[in-house]
Amino acid sequence: MATPLCSYEEKSIKIEIYGGCNEIGGNSVVILDKGAGRKIIFDNGIRFSILRKFYRGSISPLGTAELWSVGAIPPKEIFEDADAVYITHFHLDHLGLLGLLPDGVRAYVPSKEVLESIADRYRRSGSWLNYIAPSQYLDIRSLEPFREDEFGVTPIPVSHSSYPSLSLIYRGSDSTIFYSGDLRVRGFQGDMLGVDTIRNIAWAVDNVLGGLGADFALLEGTNFSDVETPLSPQEFRSILWRILDTAALATISIDHTDLEILLDIIDIASMTGRKVVIASPRIISTIDSYAHVLKSKHLKKLSENISIATIDSIDEPPPLGITDITFIDDILRSPENYILIQDPIDFLEINRREARWGKDVVEKAIVLLTNPEPMDMAREEEERVLASWLYRLGAQIYRIRVSGHYYPHEFREIITSLKPKKLIPIHTEAPGTMILKFGKPRP
Numbered sequence: 191m192a193t194p195l196c197s198y199e200e201k202s203i204k205i206e207i208y209g210g211c212n213e214i215g216g217n218s219v220v221i222l223d224k225g226a227g228r229k230i231i232f233d234n235g236i237r238f239s240i241l242r243k244f245y246r247g248s249i250s251p252l253g254t255a256e257l258w259s260v261g262a263i264p265p266k267e268i269f270e271d272a273d274a275v276y277i278t279h280f281h282l283d284h285l286g287l288l289g290l291l292p293d294g295v296r297a298y299v300p301s302k303e304v305l306e307s308i309a310d311r312y313r314r315s316g317s318w319l320n321y322i323a324p325s326q327y328l329d330i331r332s333l334e335p336f337r338e339d340e341f342g343v344t345p346i347p348v349s350h351s352s353y354p355s356l357s358l359i360y361r362g363s364d365s366t367i368f369y370s371g372d373l374r375v376r377g378f379q380g381d382m383l384g385v386d387t388i389r390n391i392a393w394a395v396d397n398v399l400g401g402l403g404a405d406f407a408l409l410e411g412t413n414f415s416d417v418e419t420p421l422s423p424q425e426f427r428s429i430l431w432r433i434l435d436t437a438a439l440a441t442i443s444i445d446h447t448d449l450e451i452l453l454d455i456i457d458i459a460s461m462t463g464r465k466v467v468i469a470s471p472r473i474i475s476t477i478d479s480y481a482h483v484l485k486s487k488h489l490k491k492l493s494e495n496i497s498i499a500t501i502d503s504i505d506e507p508p509p510l511g512i513t514d515i516t517f518i519d520d521i522l523r524s525p526e527n528y529i530l531i532q533d534p535i536d537f538l539e540i541n542r543r544e545a546r547w548g549k550d551v552v553e554k555a556i557v558l559l560t561n562p563e564p565m566d567m568a569r570e571e572e573e574r575v576l577a578s579w580l581y582r583l584g585a586q587i588y589r590i591r592v593s594g595h596y597y598p599h600e601f602r603e604i605i606t607s608l609k610p611k612k613l614i615p616i617h618t619e620a621p622g623t624m625i626l627k628f629g630k631p632r633p
């Protein structure tokens with residue numbers, strides 16, 4: 191039998207944590223409800239802390255058996271006889287390796303279509319990352335926000351650096367559980383996208399929990415243990431505004447599922463007289479899959495305010511009727527009129543292959559690297575190398591981390607609307623600080 195990292199028991203409910211206990215990244219929570227004869231699992235994360243410890247450079251995972259043996263992914267036994275696995279959002283420390291789930295298990299995800307566009311890329315990776323893609327026999331369903339399903343789980347949309355992101359509420363036989371997934375209190379486009387975290391939690395307390403607080407709150411605490419304070423969306427906006435006040439091409443890297451920041455960049459671009467051009471094939475395919483989850487007004491905002499310019503031609507026509515422009519005829523003629531959303535490695539590649547760009551365009555270019563999560567070491571090293579190249583080419587670099595998570599000073603706001611009886615910290619290296627701040631004995 192697999193041994194959980196932490197476990198809690200009260201009345202008919204047992205909560206076993208197999209990832210995310212005293213660590214950031216790799217959430218996996220098993221809920222056993224004896225009263226209802228039910229076993230459900232929240233998230234299936236890859237544990238980054240373990241990956242970092244055992245793999246680096248040329249030392250890479252031998253295969254999935256080894257990933258299990260070192261504990262980098264949740265033990266396979268926990269999925270046997272599970273009624274359903276719920277994925278809160280598409281970051282890998284929550285999504286994990288769906289390809290390893292047993293065929294009989296039902297997997298709920300925020301959106302089947304968005305999952306498909308993400309999985310497609312990993313299917314071609316030729317490594318253990320292939321297993322991020324689900325097998326064709328897995329029963330996958332899209333979660334429906336604000337609606338309780340047959341197992342008593344209600345998904346609540348929240349703001350995070352990946353869209354869509356959900357918190358989950360479980361109404362069990364004699365206890366209720368709130369599981370945050372990852373969330374922030376103040377996002378970029380909370381109102382517009384319907385991801386106002388506090389308002390949605392308050393709705394859930396009134397309409398799902400009958401006005402009572404949750405018995406257990408499994409609440410993330412990423413920013414409690416982060417020594418570097420990341421910027422809030424509001425601060426990002428004001429910096430971007432100042433950076434754009436120059437006659438140069440601006441290139442911004444964003445997470446391919448970070449719709450909130452993309453919509454915000456579109457707003458700022460239009461206020462500064464620039465056009466947003468997407469040059470990342472990954473982001474283009476994610477946007478395409480958003481056609482299934484977004485309201486038509488959001489799709490209209492995307493299709494009317496962005497263009498696409500790819501270096502190597504992509505197989506399909508641009509999604510949502512978005513216009514296609516070219517680097518040579520459009521962007522290079524008036525670079526100061528554009529914000530290029532691009533993977534910085536791709537930006538570097540085309541510049542190394544020269545000829546594609548006028549020298550002065552690159553020399554003046556501003557490269558803004560954004561990162562929503564605390565970075566892992568491999569990424570950090572890659573970024574250092576990237577920076578050396580960009581400096582050599584003459585570009586100005588800004589590296590900005592915008593938080594996908596709430597700040598410690600916003601903890602009270604969440605607790606006040608959720609009114610939990612017991613707090614179980616998750617996705618943090620400072621659970622004790624959260625318990626102290628909560629002010630009640632640990633269950």
Ligand SMILES: [Zn+2]
Nearest residue numbers: 279281352372
């Ligand atoms: Zn996340």
